[in-house]
Structures are given as C-alpha cells and as structure tokens.
Amino acid sequence: MGVIRTDLWLEKSEDVMYWCKRLEKYFPEASAVDIYKHLHAHGLYAPSSRNPETPVPQLDKRIWYTVKAEKLKLKKSWQVPKVPVFILPADTENHQLQRDYNGKAGLSFYDKLFLFVSAHHDEHEIRSVFIHEYNHVARLNHYHKTEDEISFIDSVIMEGLAEYAVYDLLGKENTANWTNYYNAKEISYIIEKFIRPYQTLKRSHPLHDRILYGQQRYPAMAGYAAGYHMVKSYVKQTATTWPELLETPSENIASLAQN
Numbered sequence: 001m002g003v004i005r006t007d008l009w010l011e012k013s014e015d016v017m018y019w020c021k022r023l024e025k026y027f028p029e030a031s032a033v034d035i036y037k038h039l040h041a042h043g044l045y046a047p048s049s050r051n052p053e054t055p056v057p058q059l060d061k062r063i064w065y066t067v068k069a070e071k072l073k074l075k076k077s078w079q080v081p082k083v084p085v086f087i088l089p090a091d092t093e094n095h096q097l098q099r100d101y102n103g104k105a106g107l108s109f110y111d112k113l114f115l116f117v118s119a120h121h122d123e124h125e126i127r128s129v130f131i132h133e134y135n136h137v138a139r140l141n142h143y144h145k146t147e148d149e150i151s152f153i154d155s156v157i158m159e160g161l162a163e164y165a166v167y168d169l170l171g172k173e174n175t176a177n178w179t180n181y182y183n184a185k186e187i188s189y190i191i192e193k194f195i196r197p198y199q200t201l202k203r204s205h206p207l208h209d210r211i212l213y214g215q216q217r218y219p220a221m222a223g224y225a226a227g228y229h230m231v232k233s234y235v236k237q238t239a240t241t242w243p244e245l246l247e248t249p250s251e252n253i254a255s256l257a258q259n
Contacts, residue, residue, distance in 0.1 A: 001084040003068045007061055010089070014056040016045060019088060026084065026112055043097055043105025043116035045089035057089045057118055066126050067115065071134065078138040079243050083112050085130075090116035100178050100221055106133035110140035128166045128174045135162040135246075142246035152208050152223075153199035157250040159212070160227025164235065165242075167228075178221035179228050187229045190219055191257075195226045199254065230257035 009019050020032040020039070027035050040046050045057065067085060074080065090103055097105055104121055106129050107114040113133050117126060139158050167175050182190065194211050201208050210216055212223030219225075234240070234253045 001082045003064055003071060003085045003087070005064070006087050007059065007064055010056065010059065016047070016056075023086070039088075039107065039114060039116075040091065042107040042114070043090050043094060043101075044114075045091050045116070046093070057092065059087070059089060059117065059119055062123075063087055063117060063121075063126055066123055067130050070127050070130050074131070074134055074138075077242060078135070078246065079142070080134065080138045081141055083110075083137055085113045085115065085134075087115045087117065090118050092118060101129075101176060104129045106130075106136075108133045108136035108140070110137065113137055124170060124174050128170055128176075131166050131169055132162040132176075135165040138243070138246050142243060143249075148202070150203050151199060151250070152201040152203075152205070152211070153195070153254050154250045155203065155208065155212055156195060156223045156227040157230065157253050158227070159224045160229070160231035160253075161245065163224070163228045164231040167232070175228075176224075178224050181220060181225055186219075187225060190222050191226050191230070194218060194222050196254070199251070230254055233257040 006019070009022060013019070016036060017032055020035040023035050024030070024032055030038070036044070064087060067087060071085065090105060091097060092103065094105075097103055102121075102125065103118050104125060105116045107116075113136075115126075115129055115133060117129065121129075136158060139161055143154075145154065163175055163179060167179075172179075198207060198211060211218050214220035214222045230253055231245075234248075234257050235245070237256060240248060
C-alpha cells in the first residue's frame, strides 16, 4: 500500500462522511460516524459552523507526489512496513491547529497514517508533517508495545523523536512552532516539574493529554517541547542513528537527556 488517491475522493464528493465511509475497511470495528469524530478531533476538516455553504478547501495535486517521494526515501532507511497514507483537508477553524502547527496536522497508527493539510502549505511544510507522522509509524513498528503498555514518557519521547526527524532531515527552520516556545531554563523546569514525576502514567490517565498538549494549567505543548529537547540531548551525547534510535527504550532517552 502507498499514498492513497484521496484526491479522487475529494473530486467525487465534498461530503466528509463519504470520505469516512471509504475508510471503514481500514477501521473494521468503527462506523463512518465514529471515524469522522476521531479524525476531526485530530485535525480533519469539518463544514464551517458559521457558514455551512463554504466549499471544501482545494488541495494541490502535487501534495500527493511530494508525500509519495518522501515516503520512498524514508521507507528503507527507517525500515517501515507498507502502510496506506491518506491526505485530506485540515480543519481551518481549529485555532490550536493554526497556532501550534500552522494549520496542518496528522494522525498515525502502526498500520496507517493520515495527513490533514491546506492549500497554503508549501512543499517543506508538507514534507515536515509527513516526516513527523511517518516517524510515529516507524517507532510504533520498531518499539513493540501494546496500547495499554504505552506510558506518558513513551508519548513524550515519541513526539520528540518525530520532530527530531524533521530537524535532522529538513533543518531547524522547518521544525514546528512549539520547538521554540521555551528557552533552556524553562525546558529544564518543565522536565523536572511536569515530565519526570509522571513518566509511568498510562495514556488513559487524564493528566497524560493535559501535560502532553499543555492543556488547562500546564505550559503549552509541554510534553512535545520536552520530548524534542530530550531526544536532541540524547543524540548529541550518544550519536545514535536511525533506525537504532527507533528501538531505544523511552526511559533510556529520558534518563540520559541533560536538562
């Protein structure tokens, strides 16, 4: 499986439920409605609540070719199995998406990957969001843990690895906005105050997402920013390369990372 021609889906219908109906075979236990709710929560386009007649955002067909080319380059070096990639419009009314990710997003599973993008994203932005999400797929296939076994520190390091991959392949100027939210002293504080004490929390715990994304009283994108710092620090000290890095236990990376 490769980059699915979802551009043809968009040409055939502007109904988001039509797209989700096509996705049911990739989610055997979920309905189109369930799929829509899950994908929308992670950045998928939804009809405007203010103007329901607003047309679906159009995407440049070159996006599909850009992603396909990047996938071919990384599949072998990261040793990733075949997974389908779905490219769909992003939710332009999601304010956090606009602030933290410049309006683009993705969602990854060990066996599939989704990208939510808009027409204004240039080639480097498309490549960066794909690299980030594809790295998640690689990590999930190299670092064998069940959903119930994944801990908070696993999530933190997974996000750090993914954005470090963007840094490694495209340079600092193409990393996400949140990599620049904090200086070294602030990152050190976040790690000691909000990351290390909660390393073993499971994904089902309410604090997992609150700290990871910086919701409520927690610093914005706290888990992401800390993970990125930890991975960069670990690589600097160990010179570990891909795909070894994809197999390194999260706890090893976190314990060796300097504040």
